[in-house]
Amino acid sequence: MATTIEDDETPFFSSSSQPMGMFTGDISGTGNQSNKNELSTLNEPVLDTIKRDLGAVLRKFGYAVIPRESATLLQQWDLWGPLILVTILAILLQSSSTKVSSGVEFAQVFTLMLMGSIAVTVNSQLLGGKISFFQSVCVLGYCLLPLLLAAIINNILLYISSKSTIPILHIIRFLIVMAAFGWAMYASTRFLGQTQQPSRRLLVLYPIFLFYFLIAWLIILHAHPK
């Protein structure tokens, strides 16, 4: 059991015993940049830093939307993309009714997404997955992009036709959001499904399904924006 723990998993705390009686320590960065590059980026202009980081975020969005390569998203994880997506989605899902203040609604949606990501990640770790906590949150957040696009289209459709109540409008909205849900599900399956043994893959994918399903229904039921 000792070898499986130290070889296969990336737990929060790791400890292993060696037969030699000496201390060894090794602290290295998890990213692909070595220490020399870290030092030199302190002196570069701010615009370069912003451009580089923004480029990395946008590239990850591209990988999440058209799932073609899985190494970049997992190894160079960052949480900027999920933060931007969740914030914009929470803003879009607000309504202007006076019953509940919009600040409370924003907090509800934000908390829901945060708790959902945490639950899905902890679940996949408990089932023996080889993915770390932040990597999984990163992938889940980036794969929200299709749902965000569907929410934008949803708001545009409702704004255009706010005067009339056409039943077919709701059917169109439903179909668009469901298509986006399927797309997000496919993208995250490509990334997160590979980190599990095949016998448990469905067990790991089901909470992801539930999470995206809930968000999709929040978008569909958001029928009267302003």
Next chain:
Amino acid sequence: MHLFYVLPVTTSNTPNEQMHIWQIEHYQKYFDIDTQQALERLLSSITPQQNKSYFNSTIRHNPDLYGPFWICATFIVTVAIGGNIVTYFHSPNADFQIDFSKIALSAIVTNLCLLVVNVNIYFFFFRYYIKRNEYAFLELLCIYGYRLTIFIPVSILWIMLIAWLQWVLTIIASLISASVLIVTLWPAVNFGRKHLSALSMLAVLFVHSMMVVCIMLVFFHISDKNIDFTQEITTLTTMASSAKSNV
């Protein structure tokens, strides 16, 4: 960042003893289940079988927490979505707002409360009355969690607001889940004072059905007066808007 701590070599240095509560591996043994096993347990919790108790064949050796937790979560999600759909269709157009917090909070509270209360009842009942520690706490939790499976499709069908249909569905689902429970637990309970054991089982089932009926009434039931009123309003508004567009 990899830090290797070296411990002195001893013959009894097994890594299993080093797993603390704050490590994920400590809890992994509760999630040691494959897809096939999970599906089997789900199916056998929906169909009560008279002869063999699925509990003894499947869960006894390997209680898992995956099933109960995610079945409860699915139930909460379907109740929340279904309740919102119901209010969406039966409220005036401009007034609808996703009242998500109320539904989610109450669903979480009822589910967790009932789960904990029921399993505690069983636990203390087994511990203190029968004095036979036949079922561990986790196994009872497992049984109770899988009992909720039948209510997930029922909660989707509750969206159809036909009163008698809702009640019939509730009764059928409660009967199925109760029969699963009784078939599983009766052999263990069925010795000693029969009246006490029967009464306690009935009490637990009563509490369970009360929770389900409460959920149905609060989220999915609109009184008839409300329906007629809102239907009139919507027909009037559509007629008015169509008259305006015609003019």
